[in-house]
């Protein structure tokens with residue numbers, strides 16, 4: 001028997017479970033790595049960011065045999081990612097009879113398919129909780145890329161790649177990009193590889209091999225004391241500066257007010273205690289999403305621009 005659930009399920013991030021608990025409050029029920037909140041609208045649909053994946057349309061399935069569970073899932077859609085914390089043998093048998101879901105490393109740029117990827121788990125031998133739609137387009141919120149071990153001077157480019165894949169768009173040849181807090185240059189490297197014109201702002205210089213890439217120039221400056229008018233029109237603004245979130249928010253407000261840029265990807269970095277308020281203010285900006293990317297650490301990513309940010 002299939003019963004829709006009213007709330008949402010949140011997959012915890014191993015290292016930041018306390019952040020999720022703070023966001024959800026005491027009303028959430030937990031089972032294994034999952035939290036269930038009955039009335040997510042009570043906390044604001046998009047006010048919860050410290051999770052690996054959010055199950056948007058959860059249901060409970062009471063089933064008799066394994067084949068009954070498999071048929072029920074297959075009848076709903078093709079893609080299902082398991083998040084098992086008990087009943088591992090039974091869960092593996094169910095997953096083995098579902099269509100294959102590739103988790104191979106992707107080559108950037110990769111256009112993530114629109115097909116929904118569901119999630120499911122077992123509560124006991126005859127009870128499955130699942131969701132056809134999830135907040136992350138990646139199975140279980142996890143993505144890996146074919147890495148470049150020689151070009152980029154830091155691995156920070158992986159979170160930029162992930163953000164661009166989630167945005168489903170990226171800079172093209174000649175696009176004007178500002179990369180604030182650019183050094184040692186992982187993001188600048190990734191942008192220059194796409195053929196973009198990159199102004200890399202940092203007090204420290206980017207790696208020489210990045211500075212030598214076509215289209216890259218270094219501006220030795222404090223990013224936050226440069227006015228949008230000093231820079232001029234941009235296609236993309238990127239920021240990976242380590243700073244208190246309100247400082248970033250205030251700077252971004254100036255850019256939004258200037259109307260000089262339409263696409264933004266910024267890391268909201270936590271300094272000690274998590275700031276729960278500022279990410280909500282970022283998420284309230286039109287055409288925005290705040291997410292914890294698989295490649296994020298103690299930080300969130302704000303993605304903003306026209307288009308459908310999944």
Ligand SMILES: C[S@@+](CC[C@H](N)C(=O)[O-])C[C@H]1O[C@@H](n2cnc3c(N)ncnc32)[C@H](O)[C@@H]1O
Pocket residue numbers: 153154156157180181182183184185186187188201202203204221222223224240241242
């Ligand atoms: C986490 S690192 C950025 C890594 C970079 N995205 C990459 O891919 O290699 C943060 C950088 O921000 C720079 N930074 C800190 N405060 C800054 C400011 N006010 N303006 C510009 N850069 C700043 C630091 O010098 C540091 O290089």
